[in-house]
Amino acid sequence: MIIVMKNGLQEETIQKVVERLRENGYQIHQSRGVEKVLLGAVGGEKSDYLKSALETMDGVEKVISILAPYKLASREFKQENTIIKVGNLSLGGEQIQVMAGPCAVESREQLLEIAAIVQENGVRILRGGAYKPRTSPYAFQGLEEKGLQYLAEAREKTGLYIVTEVMDTRKVELVAEYADILQIGARNMQNFPLLMEVAKHNKPVLLKRGLSSTIEEWIMAAEYIMLHGNHQVMLCERGIRSFDSTYSRNVLDLSAVPILKKLTHLPVIVDPSHGTGKWHLVAPLARAGVAVGADGLIIEIHNHPEKAVCDGPQCLKPQNFRNLLQEIKQIATVMGRTI
Ligand code: PEP
Ligand code: MN
Secondary structure, eight states: OEEEEOTTOOHHHHHHHHHHHHHTTOEEEEEEOSSOEEEEEESSOOOHHHHHHHHTSTTEEEEEOOOSSOOTTBTTTOOSOOOEEETTEEESSSBOEEEEEOSBOOOHHHHHHHHHHHHHTTOOEEEOBSSOOOSSTTSOOOOTHHHHHHHHHHHHHHOOEEEEEOOOGGGHHHHHHHOSEEEEOGGGTTOHHHHHHHHTSSSOEEEEOOTTOOHHHHHHHHHHHHHTTOOOEEEEEOOBOOSOOSSSSSBOOTTHHHHHHHHBOSOEEEOHHHHHSSHHHHHHHHHHHHHTTOSEEEEEBOSOGGGOSSOGGGOBOHHHHHHHHHHHHHHHHHTTOBO
């Protein structure tokens, strides 16, 4: 339930309501907007009596029951868009953020070369996996901590921020030391212990949609992270499984973008690389992602895609990446946004 407090109240009045809710087993998440203070009360038992009692308390404007199973992530709880700060960047605001880089960190030279390309193009976030979730246990699994160190070196040299995947609860602490954004991969979207672990760190989280997850399951996964203390969650549409993977690896569900924008206040990112699996489909779907209202894109690029150890067929070469950035700048302008 959401308790909407009147404007300009003393802290003491708000705290009395908070205490009353806590006594009834509720956990409180406050949302302090310019206009109003909202108290999101979750976890307690539903009670019409309590709802009426709260409505009579000093400072309470109204009490709203949230019908959706997710509460903190819902638009009802927070009407304004959440803007996530990564250093001096904002995600979810007017500026669309591009994240680009290789699928995997393969070597120091490979990463530094690609980081330079990312930076030269005015992009501000570098992607690259040091821990790779591979279908085959025989495939390259990532450079692990060495990969994280190369990412940190790339950040130092270029000023780019780093987004990288964490797959294991035992590694969250370590990855959080290096990453600016913690990525939860599609295969781990419902790894609840991992979600709760990343919630303990004060780092933005890029939560990818599960391979066959519904939108509601996905928002519920975000809710786990938020309920456990971290409200800096972005949702990343990366394509879902369907019956036909002949021409594209997944089906990039672009309708998810406006749906999520309506249901939640969280930033939404589109991944046209994993969404399609083919480099020639990346630009059209990236353009569409911007047109449909995404707050950011995450794109795999490589200086030598033919030699990439992972996802080469979906990596853009530097020139194609450059062209795409020019195109999406124009689309962003039409959408009233910047890049
Ligand atoms: C990735 O972005 O590196 C990745 C593995 O993507 P996904 O989890 O969406 O498959
Ligand atoms: Mn990949």
